Amino acid sequence: DAKTTQPTSMDCAEGRAANLPCNHSTISGNEYVYWYRQIHSQGPQYIIHGLKNNETNEMASLIITEDRKSSTLILPHATLRDTAVYYCIVRVDQAGTALIFGKGTTLSVSS
Amino acid sequence: DTEVTQTPKHLVMGMTNKKSLKCEQHMGHRAMYWYKQKAKKPPELMFVYSYEKLSINESVPSRFSPECPNSSLLNLHLHALQPEDSALYLCASSQQLGGTYNEQFFGPGTRLTVL
Numbered sequence A: 001d002a003k004t005t006q007p008t009s010m011d012c013a014e015g016r017a018a019n020l021p022c023n024h025s026t027i028s029g030n031e032y033v034y035w036y037r038q039i040h041s042q043g044p045q046y047i048i049h050g051l052k053n054n055e056t057n058e059m060a061s062l063i064i065t066e067d068r069k070s071s072t073l074i075l076p077h078a079t080l081r082d083t084a085v086y087y088c089i090v091r092v093d094q095a096g097t098a099l100i101f102g103k104g105t106t107l108s109v110s111s
Numbered sequence B: 001d002t003e004v005t006q007t008p009k010h011l012v013m014g015m016t017n018k019k020s021l022k023c024e025q026h027m028g029h030r031a032m033y034w035y036k037q038k039a040k041k042p043p044e045l046m047f048v049y050s051y052e053k054l055s056i057n058e059s060v061p062s063r064f065s066p067e068c069p070n071s072s073l074l075n076l077h078l079h080a081l082q083p084e085d086s087a088l089y090l091c092a093s094s095q096q097l098g099g100t101y102n103e104q105f106f107g108p109g110t111r112l113t114v115l
Helices: none
Strands: A009-013 A018-023 A031-038 A045-050 A061-064 A070-075 A084-092 A105-110 B004-007 B010-013 B018-025 B031-037 B044-050 B053-057 B064-070 B073-079 B087-094 B110-114
Touching (some): A018 A031, A018 A105, A045 A070, A070 A084, B004 B087, B010 B018, B018 B031, B031 B073, B044 B073, B053 B064, B073 B087
Parallel strands (some): B010 B110
Antiparallel strands (some): A018 A070, A031 A045, A031 A084, A084 A105, B004 B018, B018 B073, B031 B044, B031 B087, B087 B110
16 A cells, blocks of 8 residues: 655644645555544544545545645534544555554644 | 444453453444554554454464454453553454445554553
8 A cells, every 4th residue: 555644743723624634645546545533542533535536525525636646634614622633544445455554643623 | 333342441451361352343344453552653453354254464463362253243362461562452343344435433442551
């Protein structure tokens, strides 16, 4: 699976949009971009995933650049409960593979 | 029910003890996972079961012994652990191992302390 690079930490004011970048310059054509987050003392939680089109769900939006070498997770109106470690994971969607977590970005949302 | 449960929440054990961690899901998932997470580090994959058979073992020491007695249950048997094995142990499940759009659901973890 391709390697990802994320900033170690980011801050965001409550109510503002949080934009979390991820670099995956070696991504292959059949690799998806997944985002999970882990709130302190809890298990990781799936947020969203995509291949090449932008995706949106009730939690977040995922913007993938046209060359697919980077992506941005957007939390449109961050709340204090969004304070967590956010993991960007690139993986092939094929049988027999599991998630491998990188270091992630610690997002701190403050009032 | 989209919940993965893990028991116990906390466990303290000595280096000569034998203990077990338990994980349960009732979502009909056929893939189950054990991860180990040290403080301020990402989760590290340990084992994966697919259809109750061990599919992935990430070179985990034999003092950790996984078991999948049925499709809903996953155990991790612990024996002769070292203090450096102290960590949060996370269980997860998914509909199958890999494949398209295969969200992993995680339990809250067991916080293990080895004295």
